[in-house]
């Protein structure tokens with residue numbers, strides 16, 4: 019059985035991607051959770067000392083996109099069956115993997131809080147506009163509830179952290195009704211609800227993450243366990 023090493027559910031956006039993919043597709047795995055800044059460090063299971071890492075027997079896969087590709091070899095449902103949808107899904111997941119740095123920097127993931135940003139610079143608005151356009155293209159072209167068709171696939175998993183960021187920071191973001199409806203659908207997905215509840219239950223606070231968030235905005239609600 020796969021072992022998936024992840025960080026805090028509240029903060030770890032990269033961990034969320036493969037975790038929600040495996041959960042939503044019903045692929046069995048054992049979760050190994052490690053809190054940021056605690057214990058012997060992530061280098062005990064990952065060559066980059068980063069989460070996520072997937073361990074399958076003697077094989078370690080230490081990057082979220084590589085994990086999606088590795089799991090796809092055993093479970094084809096990771097990517098859409100339709101060739102055009104698969105090309106779109108892979109392009110969009112890769113775009114997320116290597117881009118949207120302003121959104122990632124300003125809106126650090128913290129699923130259990132709500133934040134009013136001090137500032138919404140043009141680069142952040144550009145990232146959001148691109149995400150809106152990309153989501154709308156996928157939902158329109160492939161005609162499903164998810165980005166590349168009727169089924170949840172890896173491309174949805176790659177945008178799952180954006181969905182939580184919109185919930186945390188995005189009350190005032192200008193997003194189309196289509197993009198908002200997709201975000202709401204994702205938030206209602208049982209795998210997303212399970213991650214969210216796991217994040218809310220965590221009481222450990224990682225000071226570097228907390229400091230990043232405090233620099234970006236004012237916390238207006240905190241639903242995390244004390």
Ligand SMILES: N[C@@H](CCC(=O)N[C@@H](CS)C(=O)NCC(=O)O)C(=O)O
Nearest residue numbers: 030031032033068069070081082083
């Ligand atoms: N490209 C990597 C990025 C992984 C990454 O940056 N993980 C962060 C947390 S979400 C991490 O492990 N940071 C280690 C630390 O802060 O100590 C992937 O896709 O898996």
